[in-house]
Amino acid sequence: MDKAVVLTGYMGAGKSSVAAELGRILGAEVLDTDARIEELEGMSISSIFKQYGEAYFRDKETSLLEKLKEEGFCGILSTGGGMPLRSANREFLRDLGCVFYLKASPAAIARRLSEDDSRPLLAGAKDMAEKEKRIAAMLTEREAAYEDGADIIVDTDEAGVKECADFILRKLND
Numbered sequence: 001m002d003k004a005v006v007l008t009g010y011m012g013a014g015k016s017s018v019a020a021e022l023g024r025i026l027g028a029e030v031l032d033t034d035a036r037i038e039e040l041e042g043m044s045i046s047s048i049f050k051q052y053g054e055a056y057f058r059d060k061e062t063s064l065l066e067k068l069k070e071e072g073f074c075g076i077l078s079t080g081g082g083m084p085l086r087s088a089n090r091e092f093l094r095d096l097g098c099v100f101y102l103k104a105s106p107a108a109i110a111r112r113l114s115e116d117d118s119r120p121l122l123a124g125a126k127d128m129a130e131k132e133k134r135i136a137a138m139l140t141e142r143e144a145a146y147e148d149g150a151d152i153i154v155d156t157d158e159a160g161v162k163e164c165a166d167f168i169l170r171k172l173n174d
């Protein structure tokens with residue numbers, strides 16, 4: 001691969017699973033920005049948010065993209081759900097390769113994250129209904145950034161991991 005395949009989208013959209021499947025099929029390196037930042041900082045995303053705050057984490061995301069661009073990263077890049085919010089990040093992602101926005105509805109996301117408590121931005125929701133409401137509000141705020149940063153939108157609501165990966169591979173070969 002001479003360019004990266006970049007996956008963006010909200011938490012629970014399936015970025016990590018689809019990235020792993022693409023990596024398997026293409027025999028390419030898979031890099032997860034959250035995992036890399038956890039490694040570099042030596043602590044979990046939740047602890048980074050707690051100890052240093054969200055702005056610190058966002059700066060780490062931007063520095064990581066800058067570094068990947070410098071290195072000419074050309075594997076599969078699975079990004080944290082807030083990565084496209086900064087316009088500078090959207091530019092870095094576009095420079096790295098083809099950007100696929102994995103889109104999912106609030107209901108699908110809430111279902112997929114029902115047992116998950118690793119996401120600091122959704123922590124403390126008292127039930128599924130409140131979680132879904134929070135997700136819907138954040139998605140409304142973020143949608144324009146996700147769409148603006150994307151080359152191609154992948155609707156994941158009705159599609160499984162394999163179908164999403166196959167759709168992406170078809171688009172890459174178009």
Ligand code: S3P
Nearest residue numbers: 010011034045080081082119120
């Ligand atoms: C975030 C999504 C998370 C992680 C952090 C913030 C967001 O990544 O980067 O908790 O702002 O949507 P995932 O999308 O991999 O859960």
